[in-house]
Amino acid sequence: MQKVSATLHRRFPALRDRIEEITHEALYRTLQTWMSGRMPASRNPLPYMQTTARNLALEAVRSKEHPVDDQGLALLLDEFHRYSNEGLTPLDPLHEIVAPAVAEMKQTQRKMVARHQLQGIDEDTIAATLQVPRQQVRSLASKAARELRDMAEVKPHVRPGHLRKQRRGEEDSGE
Known part of the structure; x- marks a missing residue:
């Protein structure tokens, strides 16, 4: 040694x-x-x-990284405590992403179903309100979710496994 x-x-x-x-x-x-x-x-x-x-x-x-000395570590801890005590509020996806996206949808039954679901109304009540079968409400909800996932302002927040896969024969948008 x-x-x-x-x-x-x-x-x-x-x-x-x-x-x-x-x-x-x-x-x-x-x-x-x-x-x-x-x-x-x-x-x-x-x-x-x-x-x-x-x-x-x-x-x-x-290496670009160097070990932190005690003085540098103390400064980092002070900065961490200052930011953690500020009480930053996290992003609320329902109100800050989904609700504005639903508001931008075309006025269809699909939009109405999505808006009712945002309010927490169950499928049976939505079906009674729109006077359509429950299964149609499920279908409309599924289509609304797909439409929302494809919107430019929502897409960055969607997990990759939930994004729509391109089918054969569909043209790529070039993005």
Whole structure:
């Protein structure tokens, strides 16, 4: 470990705070390799450990991330507490996405079914109000949902598994 640490100190002076950590990681990986049987027991593990340590040091130098010191961590915690105490309200998809989209739909039975469902009215009541069979309400609700999912302002909020797949023969919109 001393030889590997000394080599790293000479070659990577900017990493002096992390050299002990890198050396320990190199030792651990060398031991894992030796225990797994990928390195013969008669082979000297020092060259392998030095190469591993050099690769880890190069990765640490090239990495854009640096370990956070205590002062930086304290600043991050203060900022986190400030934002968490502001009480930001989350997005309400029903009122901020779906309701405006339903309002933009053409005036059809489909829109009426969607609007009633937004209000929490059950299928039987909707069927009685529109004077149509319950099964037709289900069909209209399904078509309304499909229409809503295809709307540009709603589409980014729809899970990929629920987006409509293109059928064969349909032209791609080029987007």
